[in-house]
Amino acid sequence: MHTAPFQLSLFDPQLARATGTRPLPTREEILFKADHLAHRISSQLGMAVRLSVTDNRSTMVSFRRATSSLRLRVHHMFLDAPERVVCAIADYAGRGQRSAGPVLDDYIRGRQPLIRRDGDPDSELNPRGRYFDLQAIYERVNQAHFLYAIQAKIGWGRMPGRRRRKSIRLGVYDHQTKEIRIHPALDRPEVPAFFVEFIVFHEMLHQLFPSSGRSRKVHHPRDFRLRERQFPYYEAALRWERQNLRVLLRG
Ligand SMILES: [Zn+2]
Incomplete structure (x- = not known):
């Protein structure tokens, strides 16, 4: 039992549209991991964190800072982020340190296949290439x-x-x-x-x-x-x- 200092919007229309064919976490897993992630960031910053998980195509991290809380929206790829990336989110969004940006960029670049394709919200897994099957x-x-x-x-x-x-x-x-x-x-x-x-x-x-x-x-x-x-x-x-x-x- 705990009182989570964040809010998770599970009804993001983009997330709802996505199907299970792409490596997408289940809702239970999203809840569990988002809870964990919000707590880690919250304890680093010493302030309440309201976290939403998105399936966006272009904005991977966005935030709004208030005096005693942080409103944070992150792509689901961050649910499995290692410690240094979580620190970078806290630095970037909570402390306004732009120097943390490249760490996030690198992480995002490495997780490209998890991002929904342009004009292809379902992103079927297709093994047939032009040259290789x-x-x-x-x-x-x-x-x-x-x-x-x-x-x-x-x-x-x-x-x-x-x-x-x-x-x-x-x-x-x-x-x-x-x-x-x-x-x-x-x-x-x-x-x-x-x-x-x-x-x-x-x-x-x-x-x-x-x-x-x-x-x-x-x-x-x-x-x-x-x-x-x-x-x-x-x-x-x-x-x-x-x-x-x-x-x-x-x-
Ligand atoms: Zn490997």
Whole structure:
């Protein structure tokens, strides 16, 4: 039992429109995590925080400060944010520190596939690209490396906007929905199949080896890394990424 110093509007029309095909948290999970997030920010700032969770396409964080409370609206991607990102939200929205902005930008950039696409509110998970069929790759990898033990859905993520990309995640795995999203920049003829396969393999490994650690999450535990190195084209994939990724993301 507690009295939460925030308010959660679960009837955001945009959130209501979204379906379960995208990695979206359930309502119970939103409530639970939003409660937790609001308390963390509230205790950092020493003021009441009224938090709303959105499924916005462009505004990921917005806020209004009053003398003794903070009205905060954040995209649902922040419900799983690590400690330093939560601190950045508190600094940015509660303390007016603009220097916290880049931390939030980086986090948002890494979670692009969670953002609803323009003109496509439902954002179906589609494995068919122009050059690569992710479903076929997934099945091949599942047979060759996992003896069909992985159970996940797979599709291409959304195309990010035109802003400059400094860092990027080529794939995302969502434990709750068991969905893998691959960055659409990889759906090109100049990208070797073994590289796409490696990225799919990597995301599948996340189902097998969930993040460990409590206060500080380790997203790639030791066993994960050991297993990843067993991929036949591991070295070649890392080399290809080093040599080509920047060019690929610019185009
Ligand atoms: Zn990973």
